[in-house]
Amino acid sequence: MRPPYGVGMASSIPPLRPAIDRTAPEFSPVRERLWRQVLGECLRGIRHERGEKLSETASRAGVSPQYLSEIERGLKEPSSEMIAAVAGALDVTLVDLTLAVAESLRPAQHSVSRGATCSAATAYALAA
Amino acid sequence: MRPPYGVGMASSIPPLRPAIDRTAPEFSPVRERLWRQVLGECLRGIRHERGEKLSETASRAGVSPQYLSEIERGLKEPSSEMIAAVAGALDVTLVDLTLAVAESLRPAQHSVSRGATCSAATAYALAA
DNA sequence: CTGTCGGCTTCGCGTAGAGCAGAACCAGTC
DNA sequence: GACTGGTTCTGCTCTACGCGAAGCCGACAG
Known part of the structure; x- marks a missing residue:
């Protein structure tokens, strides 16, 4: 990534579009x-x-494995077309995927162990 | 937007990143x-x-009105931070917003009249 | 020990598009 | 006519998308 505008000068000039903070939030409740x-x-x-x-999934979705890795780790903001392509490659509907995201976003999930923060059971059951 | 690479030449050089098709799909079932x-x-x-x-909403979310207009019409791909900001400005949680999107994505909604394709009632009721 | 493989991640890059400001346009209301 | 709310257009800056190349790590064989 390029250095933000104004690096090397006084930091009085904010970037026109704020740099995306990619800090993993699971370590900051x-x-x-x-x-x-x-x-x-x-x-x-x-x-x-x-x-x-x-x-495999990346290939079927028509994206590079590197990119899918980054998407999965929340490092990149995939376009809606990309989301649809990956969902299709996983044989899950956009509805079920969105529901899984919503379920995983629920505050009650925050007290669950860190390793299973995505409730994919709903998406899985509906797609099976 | 800048012309894609190679404009003015034979269109044998594909863009490095496929241009996003913004055709409104509601006219193509x-x-x-x-x-x-x-x-x-x-x-x-x-x-x-x-x-x-x-x-008002745009101001509270910290985005320009033009941009919010484009977001609402599905013309732009907002970042996750932007989505959170607009949701916050509307006093709706990301959970409820995501649920509303999921509900609206359900195939059963496709037979509803075009003017009311988003089931915001869920999001509204939960946020109220 | 070395070498290979599989699966995933990191790095660096070109350019598409995010997000915006300013201006103009459109439709509705008074 | 003026005003309001929203949309469209144009052009701009520069961030970050999406990917090729390379790297990392664990497992396994010789």
């Missing part, structure tokens, strides 16, 4: 989780439940 | 609706139910 992060968790959860490899 | 479009409808639906003006 005060920070609310962002949509892309939860989406990524759900996608990875569904993929694991399907026993799929990252490279 | 064969085309599945994209996440950003449904999101936008939901945001506008919620805003209308709150009796809010676009400029």
